Amino acid sequence: MQPIDPARFREVPTLTGPEVSRRAGVEHAFAKRVWLTLGLPDIPDDEVEFDESDVDVLGGLKLILDQGYPREDVLDVARAYGQAMSRLAQAEVRLFNKVFLAALREQSADDDEMAGRLEAVVPA
Numbered sequence: 758m759q760p761i762d763p764a765r766f767r768e769v770p771t772l773t774g775p776e777v778s779r780r781a782g783v784e785h786a787f788a789k790r791v792w793l794t795l796g797l798p799d800i801p802d803d804e805v806e807f808d809e810s811d812v813d814v815l816g817g818l819k820l821i822l823d824q825g826y827p828r829e830d831v832l833d834v835a836r837a838y839g840q841a842m843s844r845l846a847q848a849e850v851r852l853f854n855k856v857f858l859a860a861l862r863e864q865s866a867d868d869d870e871m872a873g874r875l876e877a878v879v880p881a
Contacts, residue, residue, distance in 0.1 A: 767810075768808040770806045770807055771808055772807040772808060772811065772812070773804060773806070774788065774789060774804075774806070774807060776807070777811045780815075781812050781814075781815030781816045782819050783822070785802075787828060788815055791831070791835050794835040794839060795838060795839040796842065796843055861874055
């Protein structure tokens with residue numbers, strides 16, 4: 758098992774985007790379009806920001822493409838997933854603010870105390 762990067766809560770990245778694409782057998786330009794359509798950040802090709810799980814995911818994308826699914830239709834589905842994930846993230850942030858941060862603000866004397874309490878619980 759790969760070591761976990763505690764700052765990111767995932768495996769330590771070991772691959773660049775082009776390396777992931779090549780290993781999965783997917784054209785890198787198309788993989789990048791899918792990532793951007795999902796709402797993921799545009800990562801420069803020379804940055805090591807990917808791991809083996811990304812190879813597995815792109816392998817699944819290759820399987821779909823090999824079955825004859827049109828690329829534009831795959832992008833439409835990726836766009837729908839990206840929009841749905843964005844809405845879920847917004848709902849989670851609202852809930853966190855409402856339930857957790859509001860109560861913490863009431864209990865904290867100042868911003869420094871609140872920041873200290875957050876540092877203690879957010880990683881968990």
